[in-house]
Amino acid sequence: MSIETASSQTGHLYLVGVGPGDPELMTYKAVRILDTTKVWAVPMAKENGTSSALQIAAQMVPSNGRKILELCFPMKKVFLGQETDHHLLQAWGKAADEVITYLDRGQDVAFPTLGDTTLYSTAFYLLPMILERRPQTKVTVVPGITAMAACAASQSNPLALGDDVLAVVPAAFEDDRLRHILTTLDAVVLMKVYRRLDALIDLLTELDLIEHAVLIERSGMPDERVYTDIRQARGLKLHYFSTMLIRKKKVQM
Numbered sequence: 001m002s003i004e005t006a007s008s009q010t011g012h013l014y015l016v017g018v019g020p021g022d023p024e025l026m027t028y029k030a031v032r033i034l035d036t037t038k039v040w041a042v043p044m045a046k047e048n049g050t051s052s053a054l055q056i057a058a059q060m061v062p063s064n065g066r067k068i069l070e071l072c073f074p075m076k077k078v079f080l081g082q083e084t085d086h087h088l089l090q091a092w093g094k095a096a097d098e099v100i101t102y103l104d105r106g107q108d109v110a111f112p113t114l115g116d117t118t119l120y121s122t123a124f125y126l127l128p129m130i131l132e133r134r135p136q137t138k139v140t141v142v143p144g145i146t147a148m149a150a151c152a153a154s155q156s157n158p159l160a161l162g163d164d165v166l167a168v169v170p171a172a173f174e175d176d177r178l179r180h181i182l183t184t185l186d187a188v189v190l191m192k193v194y195r196r197l198d199a200l201i202d203l204l205t206e207l208d209l210i211e212h213a214v215l216i217e218r219s220g221m222p223d224e225r226v227y228t229d230i231r232q233a234r235g236l237k238l239h240y241f242s243t244m245l246i247r248k249k250k251v252q253m
């Protein structure tokens with residue numbers, strides 16, 4: 001059996017899920033690859049801001065002594081299938097160019113990203129930009145534990161069970177599909193709820209689902225908060241790291 005190490009290919013890009021906050025929820029593979037990669041490219045929402053992915057990663061793997069590339073990914077809505085905002089494309093292109101500088105020198109680069117790499121992660125805005133400019137780039141995607149899994153686990157509840165059909169919805173979008181999803185599906189994860197909470201409380205009340213919802217803010221972090229009655233969170237300024245879980249049915253005993 002051959003075990004891939006971070007330095008086995010030069011100029012290799014690693015997109016690494018670091019889990020939702022609790023450093024112990026980083027996988028062994030994420031820790032190993034971050035440990036053996038000297039250049040980290042970290043996502044930030046604004047120039048000179050902070051990177052949650054970096055903060056999580058650095059709790060398991062010291063970041064000092066490494067080159068940290070701070071990449072700016074502005075927080076703007078992306079509508080797939082529609083023309084992408086050109087400011088976003090510019091920012092992603094600039095981020096890709098910075099990473100490519102190091103890949104071209106034969107250095108491996110790791111991109112730690114919050115939660116899982118494949119779920120609403122900037123990693124997949126960066127990757128196509130890099131591959132367009134540098135198609136020969138070798139890429140490894142390391143999955144991570146999702147925020148929704150951590151949130152459900154913290155409540156000792158499943159995300160879905162038996163014949164439950166589960167939907168994952170980015171609630172930041174004012175989307176007609178949400179009412180339909182909430183009405184027809186058995187279990188729903190609402191991500192990016194932080195600016196939409198009051199409207200969601202109204203909708204869930206109207207659909208008689210309020211008792212089935214739980215809200216978890218900053219899961220796995222020292223200041224985690226859980227609202228089992230989400231009406232109590234009305235009017236609060238939630239942290240961006242807030243997820244709502246709704247599950248309608250229970251096993252009959």
Ligand SMILES: C[S@@+](CC[C@H](N)C(=O)[O-])C[C@H]1O[C@@H](n2cnc3c(N)ncnc32)[C@H](O)[C@@H]1O
Nearest residue numbers: 020115116119146147191192218219241242243
């Ligand atoms: C851009 S998405 C990233 C999702 C991430 N890739 C994942 O696998 O969970 C950001 C959303 O993830 C959720 N999230 C991330 N970390 C969280 C945490 N520690 N607690 C609760 N929700 C979190 C929130 O819904 C937040 O708005």
